[in-house]
Every structure is written in C-alpha cells, then in structure tokens.
Amino acid sequence: MSTVFIALQANEDTRPIIDAIALDNPAAVINRQPAMVKIDAPDHLVIRRETIEDQLGRAYDLQELQINLITLSGNVDEDDDTLTLTWNS
C-alpha cells in the first residue's frame, strides 16, 4: 500500500470540492495545514464531477481544479467525469 494525495489551496472555491472528495473516498484522510488542505488516500483516490456539482450547486468542469491545485501524487487519469490518482494498479 502506498499513499496517493492531492493538495488544494484552502479557499471558498475548494471547500465544496474537498467535501465531495471526502464523500467519494471514505478511506481518505483530510489534513488541514496553513493555507492548504492535503488529502491522502491508500493507493487510489477518485474525484467525480457529479459529486462536486451536487456540493457546488452548479455545473463544474473538472479542469477547473487546475486553478486551486497545489500538488498531487500518483498516476493521473482524467476524463470529463473523473480524475483518478493511483499507485500500484
């Protein structure tokens, strides 16, 4: 098992996104640090557009994540609906 992670700036844009990530990834651990939030998960993390849209109450393009992204770790795959991070697949 290895840790994948994604870190986002701590701001109003990312609050609902972080909530969505927590909903979709029960194994994820949310670490709040000065000005940033780092989300760790064992081997796999998925970010779903639909869950973010539910939290946000508007349509969302997953590429908007680029704006508030700080860093990530794991093999990335992105399409219109999901962004996944994986180790050891």
Added chain:
Amino acid sequence: MDMKATKKKLGMKERYRALTRDLGWEPSYQDKDAIFPYASYEGIKVHDWDKWEDPFRLTMDAYWKYQAEKERKFYAIIDAHAQNNGHLNITDARYLSALKIFLQAISPGEYAAHKGFARAGREFPGVGTQVACQMQAIDELRHAQTQIHAMSNYNRYYDGFHAFADARDRIWYTSVARSFFDDAMSAGPFEFMIAIGFSFEYVLTNLLFVPFMSGAAYNGDMATVTFGFSAQSDEARHMTLGLECIKFMLEQDPDNLPIVQAWIDKWFWRGFRVLGLVSTMMDYMLPKRVMSWREAWDIYGVENGGALFKDLARYGIRPPKGWDDAEKAIDHMSHQFMLGLYQWSFGTSFHSWIPSDEDMDWLSAKYPDTFDKYYRPRWAHIRKLKAAGTPFKNYGLARLCQCCQLPSVFTEPDDPTLTCHRETVYKGEKYQFCSDGCMDIFNNEPEKYIQSWLPMPALFSELGGDVGAWMNWVSLRDGVDNGDYDGSTDQQHFNEWRGLATSNL
C-alpha cells in the same frame, strides 16, 4: 441547470486527440531525422510516439483559460499586498533571508527551466510531448516573472533584493542552482526531462513549494504564498509530465532501462544537493515554522518518493543510488548549511544569525538525535565568541565541490564528526567533491564537469583575489546586504516601521 445546452460537442479525450492528431503530420519533403536531430543520440529507443499522452488532456483553449484565471487571482493578491503594508505584516524581517535566497537562486532557475522546455518542445518528435513541453515553457516563464514581480515590493523596503540578476550570474552560492540547470540544459532532451520533470519536480519540488509556502502563509507573507501556490498549481502538470516521460521510455524499449536508471541516480543526487538549501530555509529562516525539514522529508521524500519508486519497480527501476545517503543526511544538513552560511556571511547577499534559545529548543525537539549532540554546542561557542566581541568569521574561501558547487560542509554519511571530502585526478588535474554521489557523477562525465565555472577559483583568476572588487562585481554592498541580521539595517527598519504602523507616534 442550463449548462447542458452549452456542453462542448467533443469530450475531453476527443478534443485532445483532435489537437494532437492535427499537429502531427508526416513530413514529405524533409527527412524526420533531420527535423529532430537530437531525438536519438542519447540512446533512447522509441517505437511509437503516439503512446505519449498528457493524462490531463489539456488543450490550448483550456490552458489559456485557466492560466489567465491563475494570473487574475495572483495579481489581485499582489495588489492587496502592496496596498496594505504587506512588507510590515511578516512575522520578522529575518524571514526575508529565505526570500532573498529564493529570488537570487531559484527564480532564475524558473527562467532556465523555461528555456529548457522551449527547446525540449522543439526537439521531441511526439506531438503530445511537444504540446506539454511548450505549455510548461510558458508556465516556467510565468513563474520567473510572477516571483520577481511579487518580491519587487520587498525591494522597495529591504536590502539584498536589488541586484538579484548580478547575484544570479556571479555570487558564489547561486552557482549551485545555476550549474544544476546548465547541466540539464546542456544534456539531450530525454535527460533534460529526467533532470527537471522527474527528479527535480516530481521527487523534490514538493519540499520547496508545499511546506515552505505553507510556512510563508504562517509568517504573514501573502505575496510569497501566492506566487508559490500559483506556480505549484502548474507543477502538478509538470510532475505528471515527468512521470509520463519515465513510464514512456521504460515502456517503449527494455534497452532504455539502464540509461534511465543512471539518469535517475545522477539527477536525484544533483537535485537533493540543490534543494538542501531549503532545509535551512525551513528549519532556521522561518520565524514561525509549520514543520521541520525532517518532517517534510518524511512526507514528501520517504513516503511519496518511496511510493513512486515502488510503483516504478514493475519496470525494473530501483530507488536512486544516493537514496540511503540522503536519508542519513536529513537530520544534519540544515544545521551544517546554517553554520556554513553564518561563518561566510560576509559574502552573502542576505543575513544569517545565531539561533535564539527558543529556536534551539525547537531544533532539539525536532532533531532529538543530532541537535544537542552535534550542533547546539557549536552555536553556544559561536554565541560566546560574539559576546566577547570576537564574532566567528571565516574569511578563508570555501572548498567547492566540482559537481554540485556547494562548499564541502557536509559530513560522512556514517560519521557526523568527520567532514566528507573526496578527490580525484583527471588528466593530471585534481578535483574535489562533497560526497560519493557528486564524485560518481563527475567520473561518469569528466569532460563535462572539468569545464565548470567555479566561483572561488574565478575570484582569483578573474579578480586577483580582491574581495572588495568581487563585492562590487556581484553588487553586494558590504555592511548593508551581508553579515549578521542582529544589528542590520533590515532589522532596524523593520522594528521602526512596525512601531510606526501599530502606533500613532
């Protein structure tokens, strides 16, 4: 929601495929090898360039849109910082030394990365690779510009920021970062990608941009947090490009494995040495600290680097050769660097200082096995010398490593009481090194490294050993930009202005 109506006709994957397909024509009146003359001489075998896809599948329209948004966010905060006495809101002006090092040594590295990726974007035959490298070239230019712009506000009030371009070219410690990038840029395109995209960005920049920038936030420096996180938002894409490059080479041909492994070994060590300076910035230069260098290394080096190399083991990749030596250095390096900076502070365009009792207690808590045993006694001695009116200054010049160009201030991996020093003779000339890692790199490519411009020998060959003339040449104002923070004009100004800002006198 009314977004359904405006939904793009093509999905992300199709849009990306259309972009790369339409740019990837077959040349008809020129030979492909003549168009891409640098693609094969490093020995990397590629059978199908179309296998290289950007997993973010970023197309140009999306790229410009989101980059513009990042710039708007950045300038909104930079303006607010300048309008709201941002230069007084930092915890302590000691903190600015970290920024001065950043501006003199790291921002020029961003510009060097820009040049390198512009070139790599031209030299790689694959379209996905070309597009990703060209985007990264623009990103890196943006990083250099936003950093210089953000820190220019401090230049109006504090010393040591005014001549970063001269410092970049001429001062001794910046040659560490400069030689790293020059080394990468004078390599072939694949090695360049390993050097910057993989080793520096994927394995190491988290240590620079993540905990250090979070630390900047903790120290009230909104300008730096903003450029740091804005740059780092591009970095996720850069790291991914670096990782894709590694996987691509390893998947294309089994013969690529030994070449790639040798580059990982080389560039991990090169990067580790450059970023070693960050250890001191984190442990000594942030008045309020988010985490120690050791804690940051455990997260971003051991855990994250470990995960990466475990994942790459399926291709036959093992962790870099210097990995164990790096681990052994972690609890020592920030102290060894700071002791070095303090003793040579006449030659630095930033201030250093003796840590306070409170700082030292924090350091012993974070470094229970090393600080009290090896480093507290030295600081206590240096403090005694200062109190006696005979401050510890080393006016001798440092012996530099021919590879990483750092002064050899580090100790043997297994003996922290013995300075590490290696030496080799090549074509009748003697060369010095700080470590086995650096000497191995030299031995693999001696003809490259014997050409290095080293600042200490240059002081004699170019300026006859005249330190005053050297200071003029590097635009360092003696007694102003250099020396102990205690008693500096930065300290005096910060205290006065902070007093004015918080009272009505």
